[in-house]
Amino acid sequence: MRIHVNDPLDKVAMERLKKSGHTVTDVHLEKDELIKEMSDIDVLVVRSATKVTADVIEAGKRLKIIARAGTGLDNVDVEKAKEKGIKVLNTPGANGISVAELAIGLMIACARHIAKGTLDLKSGEWTKKQLKGHELYKRTVGIIGFGNIGKEVAKRLLAFDMNVLAYDPFIKETDLNVKLVDLDTIFKESDFITIHVPKTPETTHLINKEAFELMKDGVIIVNAARGGVVDEEALYNALVSGKVYAAGLDVFEVEPPNDELRKKLLELPNIVATPHIGASTKEAQLRVGQIIVDKILNEIEKI
Ligand SMILES: NC(=O)C1=CN([C@@H]2O[C@H](COP(=O)(O)OP(=O)(O)OC[C@H]3O[C@@H](n4cnc5c(N)ncnc54)[C@H](O)[C@@H]3O)[C@@H](O)[C@H]2O)C=CC1
Numbered sequence: 500m501r502i503h504v505n506d507p508l509d510k511v512a513m514e515r516l517k518k519s520g521h522t523v524t525d526v527h528l529e530k531d532e533l534i535k536e537m538s539d540i541d542v543l544v545v546r547s548a549t550k551v552t553a554d555v556i557e558a559g560k561r562l563k564i565i566a567r568a569g570t571g572l573d574n575v576d577v578e579k580a581k582e583k584g585i586k587v588l589n590t591p592g593a594n595g596i597s598v599a600e601l602a603i604g605l606m607i608a609c610a611r612h613i614a615k616g617t618l619d620l621k622s623g624e625w626t627k628k629q630l631k632g633h634e635l636y637k638r639t640v641g642i643i644g645f646g647n648i649g650k651e652v653a654k655r656l657l658a659f660d661m662n663v664l665a666y667d668p669f670i671k672e673t674d675l676n677v678k679l680v681d682l683d684t685i686f687k688e689s690d691f692i693t694i695h696v697p698k699t700p701e702t703t704h705l706i707n708k709e710a711f712e713l714m715k716d717g718v719i720i721v722n723a724a725r726g727g728v729v730d731e732e733a734l735y736n737a738l739v740s741g742k743v744y745a746a747g748l749d750v751f752e753v754e755p756p757n758d759e760l761r762k763k764l765l766e767l768p769n770i771v772a773t774p775h776i777g778a779s780t781k782e783a784q785l786r787v788g789q790i791i792v793d794k795i796l797n798e799i800e801k802i
């Protein structure tokens with residue numbers, strides 16, 4: 500079998516794949532080159548950077564497995580793969596703790612101006628008087644999407660003595676001290692909103708102009724889920740007007756975020772942003788790598 504790893508995979512996982520007796524390649528190919536190479540590939544391994552679109556899948560004449568070393572499958576045309584009888588693998592939950600920790604980091608960074616304080620100090624400015632922030636203690640956080648990551652975020656924020664609300668149409672009960680509410684209640688009652696849904700047609704621009712209008716003045720928004728769940732044009736306007744106090748973004752509708760709208764957004768002082776690093780920890784990548792290699796080798800055995 501030829502296994503092509505198109506996005507960086509943990510070193511230990513790569514070594515295991517290379518020792519498995521299969522032919523392993525790991526040069527990153529951009530879309531056109533990847534399409535040319537696809538007819539030779541049995542197993543395609545990706546993270547979020549590679550878009551496994553219908554044309555990539557169609558070009559995979561021998562393709563048997565698409566392995567997404569991570570959680571979100573929005574970059575894989577799963578329907579097309581199914582139609583072609585190609586198995587799609589991923590590693591749900593394996594990087595969840597890392598994302599939860601980053602989301603909370605972004606919340607605190609937004610509430611306490613950590614990024615602006617750093618930038619000001621680096622440019623020689625002592626902006627102590629301008630950087631009065633907010634506590635999390637006793638304030639309300641609304642979690643949208645109460646799956647693996649949403650729950651890990653909730654557990655940790657309960658330890659901050661926050662009042663935790665969650666919205667998830669597929670979750671009807673929880674053992675955690677979290678109130679399950681509808682989406683409007685999240686918008687109306689939350690001081691902080693953190694998003695943990697997959698990107699689907701239903702969640703695209705779920706946080707839009709109308710949603711911002713329902714929110715409390717001075718709300719803090721965190722998106723470490725997927726770009727495009729938040730309408731970034733509406734977010735920009737809400738940040739400029741002061742409706743939103745600050746936003747912490749790990750993901751963008753365009754990645755890297757180098758178009759005009761994203762550039763404008765990143766220039767705002769009340770944005771804290773990271774380059775899609777929610778899963779980028781040594782620990783998460785080790786787990787993801789281990790699990791995806793197990794799944795690939797298991798699946799190959801069945802062929
Ligand atoms: N920033 C990063 O590096 C990472 C981002 N992610 C993103 O986080 C997302 C969530 O990951 P997990 O919690 O592991 O997935 P999960 O599948 O365990 O949880 C997602 C939850 O969202 C809920 N949901 C689906 N549609 C919804 C809707 N319309 N409204 C409210 N809730 C809805 C589901 O019922 C589910 O409980 C992933 O799909 C991925 O896009 C995941 C890992 C790393």
Ligand SMILES: O=C(O)C(=O)COP(=O)(O)O
Pocket residue numbers: 546547548568569570571572594775776777778779
């Ligand atoms: O697992 C996910 O859904 C992620 O977003 C992580 O993406 P990455 O593997 O770091 O490109």
